Amino acid sequence: MxxxxxxxxxxxxxxxxxxxxxxxxxxxxxxxxxRAHQAPPPPLPPVPAVWPRVTVQLPLYNEQNVVERVIDATAALDYPADLLHIQVLDDSNDATVDLAAARVAHHAARGLRISHVRRPNREGYKAGALRHGLEETDGEFIAIFDADFVPEADFLRRTIPFFLQDEQVGVVQTRWGHLNENESLLTRLQAFGLDAHFLIEQVGRTFAGFFLNFNGTGGVWRRACIDDAGGWHTDTLTEDLDLSYRAQLRGWRFVYRPEIVAPAELPAVMDALKSQQFRWTKGAAETAHKHLGPVWRSGQPLAVKLQASFHLLNxxxxxxxxxxxxxxxxxxxxxxxxxxxxxxxxxxxxxxxxxxxxxxxxxxxxxxxxxxxxxxxxxxxxxxxxxxxxxxxxxxxxxxxxxxxxxxxxxxxxxxxxxxxxxxxxxxxxxxxxxxxxxxxxxxxxxxxxxxxxxxxxxxxxxxxxxxxxxxxxxxxxxxxxxxx
Known part of the structure; x- marks a missing residue:
């Protein structure tokens, strides 16, 4: 031959x-x-007597189709108004700016603490916007929603208690829901794949104590965890995965709650899907290049290292x-x-x-x-x-x-x-x-x-x-x- x-x-x-x-x-x-789904659900944390300060960050760039919806949804969050700060991190250069400004002014007039944050340039993209926003807020916990998300009113009341029962919890991530799953074949296929990640992969990793990732949106960070892990870096396209690994290598614990659903919109056209896929796959490769070495040099158990490698090389x-x-x-x-x-x-x-x-x-x-x-x-x-x-x-x-x-x-x-x-x-x-x-x-x-x-x-x-x-x-x-x- x-x-x-x-x-x-x-x-x-x-x-x-x-x-x-x-x-x-x-x-x-x-x-x-x-196995995790078959096990009895863990007890829910108690409702705190005193709620902490929370900042909700909404990173935006040219989102005139959905900007009003996401601002109104976060403004309707059921949380003590004196402890809530909403930051509209707006890097837009189109009609989004005026639409956002109008909704911010509307909710500010109602007594809500809400800021329309504009940067001189788009340096660092989303990670840069999130990092800039942290410099202008005093929140102890940071909830993040992309522009296509529509969180339920009780989102913060259901997530924040997990931090208060364990000081080592750095992130509470929730499951993504699908606002437009049945819009087309393309959206149904995306929902099919995302459901596997959120209902099986994230659940399995949590159950076994493996590393998992903040999914970039639909979750809450402890401010001290972000700072301890070195803050938002701009050297990968998946700043969420990058910070997740840096935080877990520092010993922070992540909580994933699939029963808490954050509804979001799926890309309905191919170029939008491709831009998302490019960012996720290239960013994962960049993060693997950055973190495979530190993972294997860490003191984590072998099973955790193997699963982390599998995760990063996905x-x-x-x-x-x-x-x-x-x-x-x-x-x-x-x-x-x-x-x-x-x-x-x-x-x-x-x-x-x-x-x-x-x-x-x-x-x-x-x-x-x-x-x-x-x-x-x-x-x-x-x-x-x-x-x-x-x-x-x-x-x-x-x-x-x-x-x-x-x-x-x-x-x-x-x-x-x-x-x-x-x-x-x-x-x-x-x-x-x-x-x-x-x-x-x-x-x-x-x-x-x-x-x-x-x-x-x-x-x-x-x-x-x-x-x-x-x-x-x-x-x-x-x-x-x-x-x-």
């Missing part, structure tokens, strides 16, 4: 091993998450999927030409069972999120979710590689639509049909060719994989073009 086919098979096999390890990590979190799975996908088409021809090595390919196919734990992982979350839905609806939706996730592999793999290389890129916000008309929504489009979108379309054709080659050679081992890839890349290409108009 020539060297090139051997190398191809070897690299493909290593990719399968990585996927197997990733899936086993998800299986372990699923097992832990299910986004790197897109690089492996992209590499596997590209190699899978020539692999069809290698399998056809070198029949004498059929047993090697059959052995490699065993590792495809590495995807099985993902079925268990997502099913567990789907059943918790939708206990009344019939079972038959799950398999098709899971396969569609898996397919579209694979279709994002090129976009996300590029982001991960840029993160590992240390390439600096701007913080591109995720546009929020709210209830704005279509014309106003289009003002916040973040991308068009560029070379990357064209390449996604070509890859859909490439994997369709691999599918056809498998049928031609009567080799159906990679047919399911190529079907998922073809559908996924075609869907991403279709929505990218459609939503660019």
């Amino acid at each position: 020539p060297l090139l086919p051997i190398l191809l098979v070897a690299v493909y096999g290593l990719c399968l091993l990585f996927i197997l390890g990733f899936s086993l990590g998800q299986w372990e979190l699923t097992r832990l998450g299910r 986004s790197s799975v897109y690089v492996v999927i992209m590499l596997m996908a590209l190699l899978s088409v020539p692999l069809v021809f290698v399998r056809a030409q070198f029949a004498e090595y059929k047993v090697v390919f059959q052995l490699a196919s065993v590792f495809l069972f590495g995807f099985t734990p993902l079925v268990y992982y997502y099913y567990s979350a789907w059943r918790l999120a939708h206990p009344d839905k019939p079972l038959w609806r799950y398999p098709g939706f899971f396969l569609l979710f898996l397919s579209v996730s694979m279709g994002l592999a090129l976009h996300n793999a590029r982001a991960v590689i840029l993160g590992w290389l240390g390439r600096r890129t701007p913080f591109v916000r995720t546009p929020k639509a709210g209830t704005a008309p279509a014309a106003r929504r289009r003002r916040y489009r973040t991308g068009g049909v560029g070379p990357l979108v064209a390449l996604e379309g070509l890859l859909a054709a490439y994997f369709a060719f691999g599918w056809g080659a498998g049928v031609y050679f009567h080799d159906f081992g990679l047919l399911p994989f190529h079907t998922l890839l073809t559908v996924g890349f075609a869907a991403i290409f279709y929505y990218s073009v459609r939503h660019a108009r």
Whole structure:
């Protein structure tokens, strides 16, 4: 057998091993998450006799579609008015500024302590805005909501008591709800994936005492924890994950409460979803580059270090999927030409069972999120979710590689639509049909060719994989073009 086919098979096999390890990590979190859901709920902390000072920070940048909604929602929080400070951290340069100023003036006239904070520039993006806001407030606890969130009135009364019963609690994170889950197929698929993170992954990590992350919004920080961990840094696109690891390495404890839900809006168009995915995947790679060393040099138990590594390297799975996908088409021809090595390919196919734990992982979350839905609806939706996730592999793999290389890129916000008309929504489009979108379309054709080659050679081992890839890349290409108009 020539060297090139051997190398191809070897690299493909290593990719399968990585996927197997990733899936086993998800299986372990699923097992832990299910145990946590089956255990009796821990007792709630007592209601304090004296409530502490709380600051609510609303970082904004050009959010005219939702700015009034988030300000009004936080102004309606049920908390002692003399102990509450709302900061509208507004870096906008469009009509958002006037809309925010008007709502701030309205609520200030009602006696609410609310500030419209404007910086001379957007240095440090969201992290810079949060850091700047801390310099202008005296809150002991800091609640953070992105512009697309609509917190319930009792949010602070349900979260703050957890800090008061344990001085080592640095963060209380809540579960994201979905205001527009049923708006489109795209929003339903996003909700499906986020539910797995919030109902299984975060729950499992909490149950086992592993590191977890503040999700950037829908949670509360202890001010002393932020200061002790070094404050908000601006060297990654996921300032939330970065600060989470610095705080936990300093010994702070995080509390995750899935029963407290913070409703939010999901991106409804592809360019908004892609900008969000780019920020999350590149930022995770940057944070992994920054913190893997400190994690392994820390005095944490081995299990915590292993799970932290798995957590930080989560986004790197897109690089492996992209590499596997590209190699899978020539692999069809290698399998056809070198029949004498059929047993090697059959052995490699065993590792495809590495995807099985993902079925268990997502099913567990789907059943918790939708206990009344019939079972038959799950398999098709899971396969569609898996397919579209694979279709994002090129976009996300590029982001991960840029993160590992240390390439600096701007913080591109995720546009929020709210209830704005279509014309106003289009003002916040973040991308068009560029070379990357064209390449996604070509890859859909490439994997369709691999599918056809498998049928031609009567080799159906990679047919399911190529079907998922073809559908996924075609869907991403279709929505990218459609939503660019």
